[in-house]
Amino acid sequence: MSGHSDIVLVDEKGIRIDGRTAEEHRHVKIEAGVLKNADGSAYVEIGKNKVLAAVYGPRECHPRHLQNPTKAIVQCKYNMEAYSVGDRKRPGNDRRSIEISKITAEALENVILTGLFPRASIDVYIEILQANAGTRCAGLTAASVALADAGIPMRDIIPAMAAGKADGHVLLDLNKEEDNYGQADVPLAIVPSTDEIVLLQMDGNMTREEFDRAIEMAIGGCKELYALQKAALKRQYTVDGEEDDSDEQ
Amino acid sequence: MDNNNARNTREVVVPGDKLDGSNLKPGENTYVLDGVVRASILGVKMVRQNTISVIPLGGRYMPATGDTVIGMVNDIGSSNWMVDIDAPYPAPLHVSEVPWKVAFGDTSKYLNVGDVVMLKILMVDESNKISVTMKDSGLRKLEGGRLVKISHTKVSRVIGKSGSMIQMIKNITDCRIFIGQNGTIWIDGEGLNADVATEAIKMIDEETVRSNLTERVKKFLEKEIPQDEEAEENKEGDE
Numbered sequence: 001m002s003g004h005s006d007i008v009l010v011d012e013k014g015i016r017i018d019g020r021t022a023e024e025h026r027h028v029k030i031e032a033g034v035l036k037n038a039d040g041s042a043y044v045e046i047g048k049n050k051v052l053a054a055v056y057g058p059r060e061c062h063p064r065h066l067q068n069p070t071k072a073i074v075q076c077k078y079n080m081e082a083y084s085v086g087d088r089k090r091p092g093n094d095r096r097s098i099e100i101s102k103i104t105a106e107a108l109e110n111v112i113l114t115g116l117f118p119r120a121s122i123d124v125y126i127e128i129l130q131a132n133a134g135t136r137c138a139g140l141t142a143a144s145v146a147l148a149d150a151g152i153p154m155r156d157i158i159p160a161m162a163a164g165k166a167d168g169h170v171l172l173d174l175n176k177e178e179d180n181y182g183q184a185d186v187p188l189a190i191v192p193s194t195d196e197i198v199l200l201q202m203d204g205n206m207t208r209e210e211f212d213r214a215i216e217m218a219i220g221g222c223k224e225l226y227a228l229q230k231a232a233l234k235r236q237y238t239v240d241g242e243e244d245d246s247d248e249q
Numbered sequence: 250m251d252n253n254n255a256r257n258t259r260e261v262v263v264p265g266d267k268l269d270g271s272n273l274k275p276g277e278n279t280y281v282l283d284g285v286v287r288a289s290i291l292g293v294k295m296v297r298q299n300t301i302s303v304i305p306l307g308g309r310y311m312p313a314t315g316d317t318v319i320g321m322v323n324d325i326g327s328s329n330w331m332v333d334i335d336a337p338y339p340a341p342l343h344v345s346e347v348p349w350k351v352a353f354g355d356t357s358k359y360l361n362v363g364d365v366v367m368l369k370i371l372m373v374d375e376s377n378k379i380s381v382t383m384k385d386s387g388l389r390k391l392e393g394g395r396l397v398k399i400s401h402t403k404v405s406r407v408i409g410k411s412g413s414m415i416q417m418i419k420n421i422t423d424c425r426i427f428i429g430q431n432g433t434i435w436i437d438g439e440g441l442n443a444d445v446a447t448e449a450i451k452m453i454d455e456e457t458v459r460s461n462l463t464e465r466v467k468k469f470l471e472k473e474i475p476q477d478e479e480a481e482e483n484k485e486g487d488e
Binding site (some may be wrong): 039040120130147151153154 | 250266280282287289291305307309339376377402486
């Protein structure tokens with residue numbers, strides 16, 4: 001976040017180094033139900049980010065002292081693979097992964113109907129296979145698709161996308177270079193049905209006007225992502241349609 | 250059945266989707282936001298008697314009163330057994346709910362860890378505590394045989410229309426089969442036949458989305474187990 005560099009991130013025509021305009025997000029690919037052994041799973045690619053999310057539960061919560069007699073708890077583990085970044089990442093928990101696990105779990109808790117499963121735990125595992133800025137958003141996006149795939153009752157699906165400032169321009173969905181050499185990064189997650197904000201962070205500096213513009217852009221990006229999340233979930237069940245001979249006992 | 254018309258308009262919904270249903274009451278797996286009924290789970294939309302609800306397409310089995318389930322004993326107490334029924338909660342089976350007279354501390358003489366039992370859900374209270382019983386006709390300890398686990402949402406497909414699917418599998422493979430509402434199925438039969446029955450059930454679990462499932466399972470079974478003419482005849486008659 002130096003803010004001082006010779007790198008041109010946005011050219012005179014307003015085109016970014018990867019050919020996008022300021023309001024364009026990276027290419028998104030979402031696939032639900034990719035893992036057989038988890039209760040629910042999703043694979044998400046956002047540009048060069050590759051993220052796998054798996055969900056288990058609701059299941060009995062262990063250790064017992066974490067149980068909440070009124071609702072289910074949401075436990076999240078965000079992990080970056082050693083090979084996910086250019087230089088080898090030292091495996092295991094660090095301050096950053098603990099922070100992201102916490103904010104992801106708290107964002108998800110807002111939409112999961114935890115009251116239906118007292119004393120239970122819902123476990124979310126997010127693995128970053130390849131990172132290129134914006135992995136917390138990609139991770140949360142994948143996790144909410146995986147939760148829906150696991151058949152967990154929830155109010156809505158959460159899309160997450162970042163906006164930021166680089167080279168003096170407000171941009172949607174920063175990539176690695178824009179994040180590293182830019183001035184600010186604002187990850188945002190919303191509940192589309194109510195427009196609630198369930199995750200908002202800011203790293204860097206922006207004026208109030210720039211911030212408002214970034215939020216507006218990120219919300220727009222989230223809504224586009226939301227449609228893709230829904231489509232991915234529905235795609236699994238539309239092979240050739242009609243059911244014929246089902247019956248309740 | 251009365252849900253036939255729902256099948257015709259089979260629509261997959263995801264959490265948060267608006268369920269367009271003016272004047273319809275919100276049913277299971279739905280919630281209301283600003284007067285609009287929305288889905289709270291990934292499933293199929295269904296309208297029945299002024300109520301709009303969503304039938305889940307996956308997820309964990311949640312015990313409901315009256316369900317018959319198959320579970321495995323995973324812990325023994327001095328007056329109860331803990332039974333794993335693939336639900337988010339354990340199911341304690343109390344000594345007063347078994348068909349035997351069990352003295353205090355003698356629980357392990359009757360059921361041991363790893364034993365498989367067929368149970369009925371007596372009650373599920375507000376905090377999702379389960380109580381189960383083994384005191385009802387047909388409920389018992391299952392000895393021998395094998396277990397197959399499928400998604401609990403596929404149980405109705407394995408049973409088929411008024412039991413047609415399961416009856417066909419039983420007839421062709423000559424196996425004894427019990428189905429638990431929790432998606433655990435117990436199969437007992439001779440070597441190859443039990444293998445084939447297991448395969449057939451797994452096939453139903455994997456291929457429910459496709460149509461003509463009964464036909465395809467029948468073809469599979471007949472390919473694996475050649476039937477003599479007479480048996481064929483009888484089976485056709487039953488259906």
